[in-house]
Amino acid sequence: MSGTTTSDAERPADAPSGYDASVEDALAVLGMVAYLELAAFTRLAADAGLAPTLAQRLELSDLAGQSLDHLGRVRDRIGELGFELEQVMAPHAGLLVDFDTRTIPSTWWERLLKAYVGYAVADDFCRALARPLDDGTRAVVEDVLEGEAHTALVLGSLARAVESDPTLASRLALWGRRLVGEALNAVSAVLEGQPRFRPLLEAAMADERGADAQQRLFALLTAEHSRRMGRLGLAA
C-alpha cells in the first residue's frame, strides 16, 4: 500500500447502499469502541505508572486522559440513542484479554511497537464496521479513533532506534508479524462471537476487493498494518 496516504483507511464518503443499519448495529459498534477506549485508558495509565521519567509519566497520563475523553464521547452518543454505556459495553468486556495474553512484550521496544501497531488493528476494524452506520454514529467512531494518540510518542523514538540498529529492526519486524497475526485471530473471534457484525461487515466491505467479506476485511487490515510498519522503516 502506498505510504503517501495520511488517513488511516481509505473509505467511501458515504455508507455503502443496500444495508439499512439498525440502532442495534450502532450500539454494537459503539460498545466495542467504548470497551477498547477503556482498555486503552487502563493500559496507558499503567504504562504511565511505570514510566522512567516524570516527563514521560505526564505524557502517558495525558494520553490515558484522552482515552477517557473518547470514552465520554462514545457514552454521549450512546445516550443520544437512548441507551446506557455500561449495558452497551458489557458484551465486549474482556475483548483484548486473549490478545494480550498471547502478545506479552519482552522489551520496551516490543511494548512500544505493540502500542502502535497492535491495537491499531482493532481500531481499523471498528472504523470498517462503522461505515454502514448512521452519519452521527460513524462520525463519532471515526473522530474518536482517528487520533492514533501514540503516534508522536512512539514513532519518534521507535523509528530512531530502528534506523540505528539493524538487529533490533529485524527482531521488531518479526514481532510486528506476530502482532498482526494475533490481532487478526482476535478479529476472527469477535466476528464469530458477535453474529450481529456479519451483515454489517458485508455492507462495509461491499466496495472492497476479495472473495468474501472477511477476506476483504483482512486485506484491508493487513494493508493498513503494512503502512504503519513502513512508516517505522520495518518490513511488514
Added chain:
Amino acid sequence: MSGTTTSDAERPADAPSGYDASVEDALAVLGMVAYLELAAFTRLAADAGLAPTLAQRLELSDLAGQSLDHLGRVRDRIGELGFELEQVMAPHAGLLVDFDTRTIPSTWWERLLKAYVGYAVADDFCRALARPLDDGTRAVVEDVLEGEAHTALVLGSLARAVESDPTLASRLALWGRRLVGEALNAVSAVLEGQPRFRPLLEAAMADERGADAQQRLFALLTAEHSRRMGRLGLAA
C-alpha cells in the same frame, strides 16, 4: 470534633496577615498538589483495572479522570505564574512512596479506608499550607482538593459494612489509627525536607491553638481525620 461541619477544614476567609507569600511559596504548594493528583490518578486507574465489576471500573476510571482534570487546573495556574508543570512538580516526585510502603492494605475494606482517610491527610496539609498564598493560587488549591472524590463511592459501602459487622469496625478503627499515624509521619518528613514550607506553615497556623506551628497543624489534621472516621461510625 462536631460531625455537623460540611467543609473539610474551617479556615479564615482571608489569608492570615504578617506573612507575604512569594511566588516560590505558591509554586512549592502547587507542585506538591500536582504530584498528589498525579499519584491519585495512577492509584485510581490501577484500582479501576482491578475492579470486580464493569460498573465499578467505569466509576473508578471517572474518578481517575477527575484527578487528571485537577492536575490540568494546577498546570494552568503554574502556567499563569510563568512556570512549567514538570519542573515545579519534580521536587515532590515520590512523595507518597514511603507512606504507601508502610501502609499496604491487606483487604478491600482496608484499601477503601486508606483511599478515604489516608490520602485525605495530605490534602488537608496542602489546604492548610495554601492559606497564606495569593488568592488565585489558594482558590485553585481549595477547589481542586475540595472534591473528596472518593466520598460517595467509599462512604456508602464502607459505612454499611461497618454498621453490620462490629469485628470489622474495630479492625478498621485500628487501621485508621495506623493510617493517620503514618500520614503525620509523612507530613513531618515533608516539613523537614522542604524548609520553604516552614514560614508558610507559621503564617498558616497563626490563628490556630497550640504550642508551635507543627503542633497546631497536627491538631488540625487529627481533628479532620477524627471527623472523617466519625462519618463512617468508626472510633478515631
